[in-house]
Amino acid sequence: MRIGMALKYSGGFKESVAELADYEKAGLDIVFVAEAYSFDAVSQMGYIAAKTERVQIASGILPIYSRTPTLMAMTAAGLDYVSDGRFTLGIGASGPQVIEGFHGVPYTAPLGRTREVIEICRQVWRRERVQYEGRHYTVPLPAGQGTGLGKPLKIINHPVRSRIPIVVAAIGPKNVELTAELAEGWEPIFYVPEKAGEVWGPSVAAGKAKRDPELGELDVIAQASLAIGDDVAGLLEFGRPMAALYIGGMGAKGRNFYNDLARRYGYEKEAEQIQDLYLEGKKDEAAALVPAELLEKMSLVGSEGFVRERLQAMKESGVTTLNVTPLAGTHEERVRLIETIKEWAA
Secondary structure, three states, rough: OEEEEEOOOOOOOOHHHOOOOOOOHOOOEEEEEEOOOOOOOOHHHHHHHHHHOOOOEEEEEEEOOOHHHHHHHHHHHHHHHHHOOOEEEEEEEOOHHHHHOOOOOOOOOHHHHHHHHHHHEEEEEEOOHHHEEOOOOOOOOOOOOOOOOOOOEEEEEEOOOOOOEEEEEOOOHHHHHHHHHHEEOOOOOOOOHHHHHHHHHHHHHHHHHOHHHHOOOOEEEEEEEEEEEOOHHHHHHHHHHHHHHHHOOOOOOEEEEEHHHHHHOOHHHHHHHHHHHHOOOOOOHHHHHHHHHHHHOOOOEEOOHHHHHHHHHHHHHOEEEEEEEEEOOHHHHHHHHHHHEEEHHH
C-alpha cells in the first residue's frame, strides 16, 4: 500500500512544499495537487518536481473541460519530463457549478468526454499522428470547420514514457465502470471500506471485465484524515465543514453527486437535510448534521488499535494507495504520523 497526501490549494503553497522534503524522507510515496477554481495545479506541480527527488506527483484533479485533450496530454508529458518520470495524470469531470460558472463551458457528456480524453492522450504519448473521430472531439477539425488547414501532427518531443498513469476521480456507477476499464487508478471520495463493495463493487467488476491486461491492476486511492492517540477523537470534527460543503453545497438540488453518494451509503435523511440547510446559507447547521459514523468510518483518527483496524479494513476492501491528511499541532508531529502509517501499511 502506497501512502500519499494532498497539498492545500488555498494558500501557503511554498511553505507546504518546503515541508514536503521531510515527508519524502519519512516515506511519503505520492503527493496530490488539486485544481478547483484556485491557482492552476500545473505550475505548482512543476515547482514540486524541482524541489523533490523521489516522491510521485499527481494532479488531483485536472478537470477534463478546461483543457483540450491534446493539451492535457502535452501537459502530462511535460510534467513527466521535468519530474524524471514521476507524474500521474489525475483527471475528473468536476461539476457544473465550476465548469459552467468559472470556465464558461457547457457541462455535457462527462462520461463520453472522459473516455475520449484518455484515448487521445495515449495517442499523443505514443507519438502517433493524432487522428481521432469521436462523438465529442475530432482531431484534426473536419472539412467545413475552421480554416480547413489542420493536419495530423504528432508531439515533437519524445515523452519519458509512452503511457503515463491516468487516475480518474469517479463516484457514479457508470463513471466508476469506465475508470475500471480504462484507467490505471481510481480515486473515489468519502471512501467507507465496509460500504465500498456494496456501492461500487458491481461497477468495478463490470469495468474490469473489459480491462486491457496491459494496464495492470487497478490502483484504488482512498482518502482519510490521520491522527493516532487516545485523545484525538475530537479531531474528527474538523471534517464536518468539508463534508457538509460537498454533500450540501457542491451542486444544485438533484444534481449533486456527493449528496447522491451519501444517500447510497444509507444517509438519505441526513443528506437531504444537509443540502437544504447548506443551500439556505446555514452552513454550521448543515455541518452539525453530518453523521458522526460517516466521519469515523472514512478516517484513521483514534487510538492505535482503532487506526490499525481501519487500515486493515482499507486494505481488505481493495485500497492500494492511502491518501492521508495528517492532523497534528506541529510539522514534526505530522511527519511522525507519515512515518508511522507508512510502517504500519508495510
